[in-house]
Amino acid sequence: MTSLDRLLSLQDRLVRYRISWAQLAWFGHRASGIGVVLYLFVHIVETSMVTLGPNVYNTTLGLFHNLPVRLGEILLMAALVYHSLNGLRVIAMDFWPRLTIYYRGLTYAVVTSTVVSMIPLALIMITPYAPWGHT
Amino acid sequence: MTRLRTIYLSGKNPSRAARVRPENPGFERFMWYFMRISGLALVILALGHMLIMHVLVQLTGQPVDFGFVTSRWGNPFWRVYDFLLLVLALIHGVNGTRIVIGDFVGRGGLRALLLVSLGAVTVLWLILGMIVIIGFNPATSPAVGPFT
Numbered sequence: 566m567t568s569l570d571r572l573l574s575l576q577d578r579l580v581r582y583r584i585s586w587a588q589l590a591w592f593g594h595r596a597s598g599i600g601v602v603l604y605l606f607v608h609i610v611e612t613s614m615v616t617l618g619p620n621v622y623n624t625t626l627g628l629f630h631n632l633p634v635r636l637g638e639i640l641l642m643a644a645l646v647y648h649s650l651n652g653l654r655v656i657a658m659d660f661w662p663r664l665t666i667y668y669r670g671l672t673y674a675v676v677t678s679t680v681v682s683m684i685p686l687a688l689i690m691i692t693p694y695a696p697w698g699h700t
Numbered sequence: 701m702t703r704l705r706t707i708y709l710s711g712k713n714p715s716r717a718a719r720v721r722p723e724n725p726g727f728e729r730f731m732w733y734f735m736r737i738s739g740l741a742l743v744i745l746a747l748g749h750m751l752i753m754h755v756l757v758q759l760t761g762q763p764v765d766f767g768f769v770t771s772r773w774g775n776p777f778w779r780v781y782d783f784l785l786l787v788l789a790l791i792h793g794v795n796g797t798r799i800v801i802g803d804f805v806g807r808g809g810l811r812a813l814l815l816v817s818l819g820a821v822t823v824l825w826l827i828l829g830m831i832v833i834i835g836f837n838p839a840t841s842p843a844v845g846p847f848t
Contacts, residue, residue, distance in 0.1 A: 595796075598793065598796045599796075602790075602793030602794065602797055605790065605793055609786070609832075610825075610828075615769050615832065615841070616835070616841055617845065618766070618843060618844070619767070619841075619845075620844055620845025620846070620847050621847065622765070623765050626764065638754060641750075645750055646747070649742070649743045649746070652739045652743070655736075656736045656739060659721070659736065660736075686755060689754075689759060690754055690755065690758065
């Protein structure tokens with residue numbers, strides 16, 4: 566590779582740089598994974614309170630019964646659904662490399678399925694705080 | 701041609717959303733397989749858990765409280781389910797975090813501190829979770845508490 570080639574390649578990378586679906590999928594996988602594992606640490610402590618009896622446990626759960634936490638739980642569900650579907654795509658492509666040809670389609674399918682499945686899930690989960698809820 | 705090239709390149713890292721499989725047998729390659737196998741199990745375990753605890757419970761109007769956990773963990777099936785979920789999810793999640801720290805934090809004191817803290821917290825939380833799932837007994841838990 567001559568120095569001119571190297572310069573052109575650098576220019577190519579800087580000027581024609583585009584965020585690709587692969588990068589977004591990769592970033593989303595990491596962000597959702599970190600989100601879920603942080604929640605998991607809190608959730609283990611929360612559930613441990615059950616050994617301290619009904620008074621302590623039910624009081625602890627009460628801390629989680631409000632709209633901001635519920636919105637967070639909906640976000641958690643979305644993170645888990647995306648991480649699951651994208652993880653299945655990663656596994657499929659790792660073990661059947663030929664699927665790499667369809668990587669763009671598979672990534673669209675992961676994102677679309679996440680959004681579509683979150684519509685009913687979010688509507689059900691928000692029910693206690695929604696106008697149609699009974700509390 | 702492009703397709704052939706794609707397949708050839710992808711032999712190195714097919715998914716492009718994760719890591720290349722480590723060449724040499726050892727801890728890193730074991731964890732590479734562990735992430736994928738536990739990931740498959742967690743699709744069922746973790747999504748199932750969320751669907752039951754957040755969606756099914758809402759649809760059937762059951763309150764999640766001490767009584768709910770007592771009746772649920774009265775069935776050994778759910779104790780085994782929750783135990784598997786705890787162990788697999790925690791190790792899967794912590795190993796992912798370890799890799800993210802390794803990618804974003806440069807070698808040095810900060811990385812070592814983060815990794816050691818992560819390991820220590822994981823062991824503590826894993827033991828706590830196991831004790832709770834295996835040892836929970838509603839009969840011996842205190843009936844009253846500090847909150848009224």
